[in-house]
Amino acid sequence: MRIRALGAGALALGLALGLAACGGDDDGGAGAAAATSAAPAPSTPAAPDAAASGPFGPACSTIPKSGEGSFTGMADDPVATAASNNPALSTLVTAVKKAGLADTLNSAKDITVFAPTNDAFAKIPKKDLDAVLADKKKLTAVLTYHVVPGRQAPSALGAGDFKTLQGGTVATSGSGESYKVADASVVCGNVPTRNATVYIIDSVLMPK
Numbered sequence: 001m002r003i004r005a006l007g008a009g010a011l012a013l014g015l016a017l018g019l020a021a022c023g024g025d026d027d028g029g030a031g032a033a034a035a036t037s038a039a040p041a042p043s044t045p046a047a048p049d050a051a052a053s054g055p056f057g058p059a060c061s062t063i064p065k066s067g068e069g070s071f072t073g074m075a076d077d078p079v080a081t082a083a084s085n086n087p088a089l090s091t092l093v094t095a096v097k098k099a100g101l102a103d104t105l106n107s108a109k110d111i112t113v114f115a116p117t118n119d120a121f122a123k124i125p126k127k128d129l130d131a132v133l134a135d136k137k138k139l140t141a142v143l144t145y146h147v148v149p150g151r152q153a154p155s156a157l158g159a160g161d162f163k164t165l166q167g168g169t170v171a172t173s174g175s176g177e178s179y180k181v182a183d184a185s186v187v188c189g190n191v192p193t194r195n196a197t198v199y200i201i202d203s204v205l206m207p208k
Helices: 008-021 058-062 071-076 079-084 087-099 102-107 118-122 126-134 136-144
Strands: 111-116 147-149 159-163 169-175 178-181 184-192 196-201
Touching: 058 184, 071 079, 071 184, 079 087, 079 102, 079 111, 079 196, 087 102, 087 111, 087 118, 087 126, 087 136, 126 136, 147 159, 178 196
Parallel strands: 111 196
Antiparallel strands: 111 147, 159 169, 169 178, 178 184, 184 196
16 A cells, blocks of 8 residues: 555645545535426425434444433534544544544544444454554555545435545445445444534445
């Protein structure tokens, strides 16, 4: 994996430039076709996007109901701090600290983070995981591959192709309450923090 190591300062600058260059607004222009039939077709209610109103997914039931690790508590904190209060993300938090990215993520403005669970990291053979955790350059590349500009709503993930802070792209797909980020499934999505929207996923994304 030939990826240039990025210091926290360079990452912060790169993130600022990336957000300016590829803002995450989804310009879903809605040109409605004019009706041509004599009798209008009966209206069918659009399928509601169950994820649009708040967090969704099977793992959301494991989030604490109160305190700093609850949805309300996480909404008050910047993303790295919010993740540190979620027991299911402790391995991710350790990795973020090892890479020196906590301040960069906390100070970023309007980002989306795909956050692997502890179980997601456990899928990686221990020898390989330990090697990545010990290599700051590789670790930085892997972690920044999980960050994209803008607070992406679930509807934007339906058929998305996002440029990551690492520089590569990641594809998303799905609808309703079922979404994929590359080959990973969203297990608790649309989680707000002070400066980011978080989608908790069941596998670690690996940049090419």
